[in-house]
Amino acid sequence: MALQPTHDLHKRRFGRNLGVALLLAGFVALVFALTVVKVQRGDPMQGYDHTVRPELAPAADTAPETAPEGTPQ
Amino acid sequence: MSDIGSYERSATGPGDGSFGDYVQLLKPRVMSLVVFTALVGLMVAPVRLHPVEAFCAILFIALGAGASGALNMWWDADIDRVMRRTQSRPVPAGRIEPGEALGLGLALSGISVAMLALATNILAGALLAFTIFFYVVIYTMWLKRWTPQNIVIGGAAGAFPPMIGWVAATGSVSLEAVLMFALIFMWTPPHFWALALFINSDYDKAKVPMLTVTHGKASTRKHILVYTLLLIPVPLWAAMTPIGGPLTLTVAVVLNAVFLFGAFRIRRRDEETATADGYRVEKKFFGFSILYLFLHFGAFLAETALRPYGLGGW
Known part of the structure; x- marks a missing residue:
């Protein structure tokens, strides 16, 4: 018996598969976009241990008025 | 194959x-x-x-x-x-x-x-x-x-x-969120009971204990009015919070007056009158209830949208 690709069943299946494929592609794109946003807006941290590192934050505008004790003058 | x-x-x-x-x-x-x-x-x-x-x-x-x-x-x-x-x-x-x-x-x-x-x-x-x-x-x-x-x-x-x-x-969670929750929560009974008044036979057949089936339609009409009275303070209160404003308050006053009037009309009617005109008032009340919710939430949104222009909010 020959396959009938134009059978209603095949059309329905194709539509269903196409729908699932597009949804999955959309989901991947969405997770990627969300990841980019989260990384851009995240706390300053380094990739290897995901620990917050205050030293990565932009430097303060003004330097301390007095040098810390023990600093060579 | x-x-x-x-x-x-x-x-x-x-x-x-x-x-x-x-x-x-x-x-x-x-x-x-x-x-x-x-x-x-x-x-x-x-x-x-x-x-x-x-x-x-x-x-x-x-x-x-x-x-x-x-x-x-x-x-x-x-x-x-x-x-x-x-x-x-x-x-x-x-x-x-x-x-x-x-x-x-x-x-x-x-x-x-x-x-x-x-x-x-x-x-x-x-x-x-x-x-x-x-x-x-x-x-x-x-x-x-x-x-x-x-x-x-x-x-x-x-x-x-x-x-x-x-x-x-x-x-x-804050007060505004609770009030938005309460608005839909209190709106749901009159909305669905109005629907149940004119599709009662279906719930009856399915043996779902809808109020119209267990207590009758006269009691359901009374319930619609009572729950409408309980609903009214919620949108008025929400209109007074930071998510509300003069526009929301005006919308709330008008919508609740119309809604209450509809609930009174439903309460006053009996089954004979309702059947005679094909549940016209009940269907109208049901339709208006959808608009009621949409306009209330639309008003909250409008207040936020107008705020940057110095118009929305209190």
């Missing part, structure tokens, strides 16, 4: 639903209300989310609502088969197997809760999980077939989306 032969015999057999059937399983019309109210909850919150995060929040709240719909259709297939309004749904019509509806509902529940928590915060994800649990287990499996107060308590499930939207943005 033998399976092709069987398909030839039964081209619309079970488990061969189209993509549209699966979409129908998620109750897209209910989803649209969820999307709208959740969007309002998210937009009126004092914290701005990044557009991608906001889009994800709304999408996954809607997906959670869709998952609840699929699980509801799986459990209620026997009721849906009896009621004229629901006979053509994919599961009772045999286009989708009940197991498929269950699988889809569970999978989408997991995805939506996890993704909402990741996209926004844990509390929003937890609230969405509770909403799905409440709608499926508390309402669908327990209250719906057990008590005529099913709509009253079950209405909480439909009331959560604006609160989840708010929590997604702010990370906490």
